[in-house]
Amino acid sequence: MNSCERLPRHVEALVPSKPEGSLLRAAVAEEVASVLRHDLRNKFAGIRNASVYIKRSLKKSGKLEGDPRVERFLDLIVQQLIEADEMLSERLEFSELLTQERSEQSVDSVLLELRSKWSAVFDELSYDLDAARAFVFEKATLAFCIERILENAEEAGAKELRISTRIQQEEVQLLVHQEQPSFVSDDGSAALTPFETDKSGHLGIGLNIVSRLMHRLGGQLSLPQNESDALRLILPTEMGEPSSTSLDSG
């Protein structure tokens, strides 16, 4: 079954129509859902805590005995919110749609396959590749991440890019140097705030998606901290089971 067909209609409406296919659609869906899960959980927690406090306070003052429905309704608020929270995980979770086939290849080979397409986009796209060792990983996921980063650079108006790779201990580092980084800020994290963008027609979640997918692979996206620094994709050469989308923070 095509994974696109499994997305609910209200999620499909959020997904931009691009030819990349199911991984993009699933990644956008999961990113949007993740933000919604986080924000709703915070709201639910606040309401639940307030109900718990009111019940404790009424119990202490002896005012709970007058009408048994008061306690029952306060418990109902808490129970409904716990169930609503569980629904977020059960019905608003698309991370399983992100799983791609694993095969053995090198990071350099993935880059070389993308070369002809992206060389035509930039005035200069140079390579300094030193990660020819083959190992098992999700090729389509890594290629997708690389292309989103190149797309980001293109949209920022970058003219010259240099991509380098190296293997350090048990991880591959893929570095993207561009003359004018589009994502350096005082703390380097502004670009990873979802739905914050100054590009019209964009959702502002591209790098969030890359960060999420790299995390799934056991690796990470590291943004440049200053003008001379590079963006890094870090990928372990020993990939375990895909990490859950535990980028879902509290």
Added chain:
Amino acid sequence: MARLILIDDDESNLLTLEAILEDEGYLVTCCSNRAAVMAVLQQETEDCDLAIVDRGLGRDDGLDLVPLLQERWPGVRIVIFSGREVPRELPPGVALQLAKGGDVEELLAALRSLSVSS
């Protein structure tokens, strides 16, 4: 009376959880962001027994605060609130990890247990 620092960027959660924790008998210090935590770490003269840290602190990850809390208060027991899927392995320095959507009574019981074992 145990001292507790509560770190969460959601104001309603901070307000309501502070009330519950004070009702339980804790002396609570609230921080809604990393800067507020840093100010407390510099200015607070008393030891802190417990910390409840939300992982999602706007642009920051609450886990990054764990070593700072431990450095300032070596005996502090740290509870992390995370998203629904709580990883099986505890991050270094964390005594307990709970899902944010869970039962408040479970949190209170866990805090009592950590207070006793510290």
